[in-house]
Amino acid sequence: xxxxxxxxxxxxxxxxxxxxxxxxxxxxxxxxxxxxxxxxxxxxxxxxxxxxxxxxxxxxxxxxxxxxxxxxxxxxxxxxxxxxxxxxxxxxxxxxxxxxxxxxxxxxxxxxxxxxxxxxxxxxxxxxxxxxxxxxxxxxxxxxxxxxxxxxxxxxxxxxxxxxxxxxxxxxxxxxxxxxxxxxxxxxxxxxxxxxxxxxxxxxxxxxxxxxxxxxxxxxxxxxxxxxxxxxxxxxxxxxxxxxxxxxxxxxxxxxxxxxxxxxxxxxxxxxxxxxxxxxxxxxxxxxxxxxxxxxxxxxxxxxxxxxxxxx
Numbered sequence: 001x002x003x004x005x006x007x008x009x010x011x012x013x014x015x016x017x018x019x020x021x022x023x024x025x026x027x028x029x030x031x032x033x034x035x036x037x038x039x040x041x042x043x044x045x046x047x048x049x050x051x052x053x054x055x056x057x058x059x060x061x062x063x064x065x066x067x068x069x070x071x072x073x074x075x076x077x078x079x080x081x082x083x084x085x086x087x088x089x090x091x092x093x094x095x096x097x098x099x100x101x102x103x104x105x106x107x108x109x110x111x112x113x114x115x116x117x118x119x120x121x122x123x124x125x126x127x128x129x130x131x132x133x134x135x136x137x138x139x140x141x142x143x144x145x146x147x148x149x150x151x152x153x154x155x156x157x158x159x160x161x162x163x164x165x166x167x168x169x170x171x172x173x174x175x176x177x178x179x180x181x182x183x184x185x186x187x188x189x190x191x192x193x194x195x196x197x198x199x200x201x202x203x204x205x206x207x208x209x210x211x212x213x214x215x216x217x218x219x220x221x222x223x224x225x226x227x228x229x230x231x232x233x234x235x236x237x238x239x240x241x242x243x244x245x246x247x248x249x250x251x252x253x254x255x256x257x258x259x260x261x262x263x264x265x266x267x268x269x270x271x272x273x274x275x276x277x278x279x280x281x282x283x284x285x286x287x288x289x290x291x292x293x294x295x296x297x298x299x300x301x302x303x304x305x306x307x308x309x310x311x312x
Contacts, residue, residue, distance in 0.1 A: 008040045008106055020088060030054075031085045036100060039089065043107070044097030047086060056082050197221065199230045206237045208244045209252045216255035223259055236264030 015021055024032065031054045038045045038053055045053070056078060089098040200220045204213060224230035240263075244252050253263065 005110060008036075008103060024085070025081065028081050028085050031056075031082060032088070035085065035089060036103065039099040040103050040107075044091075044093050044099040046097055050086060050098075051082070054082065199224060199234070203234055203237060204255070206234070206241060207255050207258075208241055209249065209254060212254050212256050216259065219256055219259040223262070233259075233264045236266075240264075240266070 021029065021032070034054050035045070035050055038050065086098070089100050091099040091101045091104050093099070197217065197220070200217050203220060203224075204210075204216070207216075220233070224233055253261075258264075
């Protein structure tokens with residue numbers, strides 16, 4: 001099986017300090033690097049394959065072409081140099097392939113780490129699936145009981161837990177009762193929230209703007225949780241209704257805004273009277289110039305100044 005990683009760790013300190021590397025020639029170091037890459041990529045190699053990859057025959061031809069000595073001596077020298085490099089690959093597979101011990105140590109560590117990650121992922125997915133299935137089953141059971149208006153007895157709950165616990169993993173058996181209680185509480189809260197609140201319905205019937213009912217209902221439950229607070233809110237709505245109903249509909253506050261700002265604590269008429277958006281406060285309108293002025297005196301003064309400038 002080939003290595004899944006396209007790289008391996010190369011330690012510069014080991015390369016520069018290894019005595020075997022230090023005594024190598026440049027040609028031997030090239031062979032060494034090639035064989036390390038081959039061993040990593042192919043999970044080992046055979047000796048004849050190594051000679052082909054390193055092109056030992058070409059080196060032999062190159063050396064004998066420039067040598068005046070005996071070609072057999074040059075061949076022996078090349079073979080000796082290559083044999084020195086090949087002897088560093090001491091890790092042997094059962095089929096005779098060679099590799100470097102450090103490379104196989106890296107490969108083993110990588111495979112071990114990969115197996116642990118796969119096992120952890122499988123375990124996590126199994127736990128999630130078991131919890132999800134158990135939660136769905138308990139939720140369905142409790143939903144039926146709540147919708148039917150029935151409350152389960154302790155013996156019924158124990159029966160459910162025994163049935164579910166028989167098929168659930170060991171780590172879930174201890175938490176079945178807790179899961180059942182949490183689901184029962186959640187369903188009860190949903191049922192309570194979905195039920196009509198008579199106090200809010202009374203508040204909504206009195207309120208002067210019928211927008212955003214759902215959001216207002218949640219906020220009303222927050223502020224009107226106590227009977228005294230609910231009574232104060234309803235009394236304020238009755239008291240402030242004439243004031244807000246006198247406004248145009250778009251200038252009346254939403255129920256959510258009114259509750260968020262706790263406007264039931266305000267006195268009626270606390271807001272300034274509504275005015276037109278295009279008129280400044282206490283404005284004087286002159287039909288001749290079709291413009292607004294802060295007062296009639298200011299209008300007459302500006303018009304007199306304009307007349308004086310025109311006369312000049």
